[in-house]
Amino acid sequence: MNESVPTGDAPKGAYVFRLYLADGAPNSVRALANLYAICRRHFPDSHHIEIIDVLKDPLRALEEGILVTPTVVKVSPEPELQIIGNLSDEDEVLRALGLPQREMA
Amino acid sequence: MSVPKRGDVLHKLASGIEGFDDITMGGLPEGRTTLLMGGPGCGKTVLALQILVNGALHLGAPGIFVAFEENARRVSANGETFGWNMDELEKKEIYFVDACIRPGVVRSGAFDVTGLLAGLEAKARAIGAKTIVFDAIDVLLSMLDDPAAECRELYRIHEWLARQQLTGIFTTKVEDNHPSTAQRYGFMPFMADCAVLLSQRVTDRVAVRTIRVVKYRGSPHALNEVPFVIGPAGVEVGSSNGVHPESQPFDERISTGVERVDDMIGGGLYRGTNILITGSSGAGKSMLAGKFIEASCRRGERALFVSFDENSRDITRDLATISINLAPHLGSGLLRMEAIRSEAASSEEHFMRVKRLIAEQEPRCIAVDPISALSRVGGGLAARAVAERLIYLCRNAGITLLFTSLLEGVDPHLETTTLHISTIADSWMQISYALLHGERNRALSIIKSRGSKHSTQLRELIFGDTGISVADPYTAGGEVLMGTLRMEKENAVHSESRRPVSAGTNHEEGGK
Numbered sequence: 368m369n370e371s372v373p374t375g376d377a378p379k380g381a382y383v384f385r386l387y388l389a390d391g392a393p394n395s396v397r398a399l400a401n402l403y404a405i406c407r408r409h410f411p412d413s414h415h416i417e418i419i420d421v422l423k424d425p426l427r428a429l430e431e432g433i434l435v436t437p438t439v440v441k442v443s444p445e446p447e448l449q450i451i452g453n454l455s456d457e458d459e460v461l462r463a464l465g466l467p468q469r470e471m472a
Numbered sequence: 473m474s475v476p477k478r479g480d481v482l483h484k485l486a487s488g489i490e491g492f493d494d495i496t497m498g499g500l501p502e503g504r505t506t507l508l509m510g511g512p513g514c515g516k517t518v519l520a521l522q523i524l525v526n527g528a529l530h531l532g533a534p535g536i537f538v539a540f541e542e543n544a545r546r547v548s549a550n551g552e553t554f555g556w557n558m559d560e561l562e563k564k565e566i567y568f569v570d571a572c573i574r575p576g577v578v579r580s581g582a583f584d585v586t587g588l589l590a591g592l593e594a595k596a597r598a599i600g601a602k603t604i605v606f607d608a609i610d611v612l613l614s615m616l617d618d619p620a621a622e623c624r625e626l627y628r629i630h631e632w633l634a635r636q637q638l639t640g641i642f643t644t645k646v647e648d649n650h651p652s653t654a655q656r657y658g659f660m661p662f663m664a665d666c667a668v669l670l671s672q673r674v675t676d677r678v679a680v681r682t683i684r685v686v687k688y689r690g691s692p693h694a695l696n697e698v699p700f701v702i703g704p705a706g707v708e709v710g711s712s713n714g715v716h717p718e719s720q721p722f723d724e725r726i727s728t729g730v731e732r733v734d735d736m737i738g739g740g741l742y743r744g745t746n747i748l749i750t751g752s753s754g755a756g757k758s759m760l761a762g763k764f765i766e767a768s769c770r771r772g773e774r775a776l777f778v779s780f781d782e783n784s785r786d787i788t789r790d791l792a793t794i795s796i797n798l799a800p801h802l803g804s805g806l807l808r809m810e811a812i813r814s815e816a817a818s819s820e821e822h823f824m825r826v827k828r829l830i831a832e833q834e835p836r837c838i839a840v841d842p843i844s845a846l847s848r849v850g851g852g853l854a855a856r857a858v859a860e861r862l863i864y865l866c867r868n869a870g871i872t873l874l875f876t877s878l879l880e881g882v883d884p885h886l887e888t889t890t891l892h893i894s895t896i897a898d899s900w901m902q903i904s905y906a907l908l909h910g911e912r913n914r915a916l917s918i919i920k921s922r923g924s925k926h927s928t929q930l931r932e933l934i935f936g937d938t939g940i941s942v943a944d945p946y947t948a949g950g951e952v953l954m955g956t957l958r959m960e961k962e963n964a965v966h967s968e969s970r971r972p973v974s975a976g977t978n979h980e981e982g983g984k
Contacts, residue, residue: 451578
């Protein structure tokens with residue numbers, strides 16, 4: 368279900384995320400929804416999400432050191448950042464991304 | 473669920489570690505989950521890796537090692553130090569997953585191990601894995617930071633293993649070497665089909681490792697704690713006792729080195745048996761041990777002399793004063809002498825060392841002097857088990873063993889060897905002091921000699937410049953004559969029967 372365009376095509380300065388999920392698992396489904404919501408709200412025109420379904424490509428996650436699902440990796444801008452969980456704690460995600468949190472926004 | 477269906481037979485996966493397979497009565501439950509618990513530095517990781525390596529090497533069962541705490545490369549490198557060819561094994565049979573949590577990972581909301589299991593499933597299928605180790609599973613669980621989630625994920629793994637028919641090995645830390653203190657993950661032993669507790673204690677300043685099977689669903693197992701060591705070839709577990717290996721009987725008799733002693737036990741020691749020599753300090757146990765070793769070398773048989781707490785040079789010098797010359801045999805390599813400081817390690821480690829020496833020297837005769845030194849550290853029980861194993865080891869290998877033990881008491885019938893090992897000795901010879909008529913003489917008696925008739929009489933043991941001898945028995949008024957009284961009697965007898973002979977000739981008899 369890698370439905371989005373390859374990472375390389377993302378516009379310069381865009382937020383690029385790679386989401387490892389187990390398609391159909393409750394936490395994974397929620398993570399996908401939460402990540403889309405966060406991206407639409409905070410960088411509506413400059414984000415790109417690559418989705419890797421570990422059930423379809425199980426060895427890739429293993430080789431890339433992904434242990435738990437869902438895991439989202441912020442590929443750019445650098446530095447790379449790993450966030451695990453269904454992203455239900457949006458403030459935690461924003462803090463990790465160095466963005467102002469919702470109350471203040 | 474992994475609840476076995478009626479009619480399911482529990483198959484076991486041999487660990488390839490002798491003592492471990494003994495206490496688990498065959499190894500780990502195949503296709504089930506085993507939990508290895510212990511404090512830090514207890515040897516959980518080594519044991520788990522060794523089971524994986526042995527499975528790959530000997531059972532044709534490849535495996536996966538998931539390292540949650542230690543860097544996988546380091547785990548593999550540790551394996552190399554035990555002589556396991558990890559590079560070769562990693563090509564096909566063993567796959568390492570570096571599952572250390574990266575620093576700086578941010579957590580937001582709930583997650584699960586579905587992804588990891590999907591990856592492992594694919595890998596397991598690819599290499600045909602039969603066994604999978606989750607090393608430091610507690611680290612993974614602590615990431616979840618929610619007791620309900622921890623329990624749920626653990627059961628997820630547990631059920632996944634059962635579905636995949638993989639044999640799972642979890643290692644986890646427990647505090648104070650006690651499973652019940654692992655409150656946080658207290659449910660783990662309940663989930664596992666087999667739970668094993670490793671611990672490390674310090675007794676008399678010496679670290680002693682022990683292992684105990686806490687539970688084993690559907691199988692009997694040894695209940696007791698058993699000592700183990702991490703030696704140069706990995707984990708070695710002491711046997712749970714109870715097993716008395718049968719050895720092939722030898723009809724051949726070999727000399728103790730003292731002809732008169734051979735006579736007293738019916739013509740010498742049976743090859744492959746053992747003899748215990750007890751006596752108080754200075755009684756001459758080491759002298760008899762030296763004589764036995766010299767006799768072995770004179771027959772051209774390789775020998776090993778293990779001495780606790782006395783260095784080899786002192787022993788050879790002392791033996792030389794009674795004409796026991798070991799130097800040439802040491803020079804030729806026929807004899808190897810090894811002096812070991814008893815306090816330097818636990819009795820278990822001493823055993824391992826002696827075992828290695830045996831493998832290197834391939835002796836036909838061994839003297840261990842004194843075996844009672846083993847009990848000086850780590851407690852008498854462990855030492856007794858070690859002494860027993862040494863005896864069985866020699867018996868199985870057809871090696872004739874002479875071992876000495878310090879006897880604290882004076883009455884040989886109240887056996888006070890610190891290890892109480894006389895019951896498993898084939899022959900038992902006691903050197904005591906006879907205080908009689910103002911003299912203190914050494915008296916030798918055979919307390920037991922399995923399979924032979926033996927002299928029941930007390931004999932005088934004499935160490936002279938020219939060797940060791942045992943005097944003829946002379947009795948008077950129900951007492952065995954010794955020392956001056958015996959010599960007077962001897963002289964009287966000799967002057968009666970033949971022309972007078974010079975005093976002391978008899979003393980040299982056995983030493984020739």
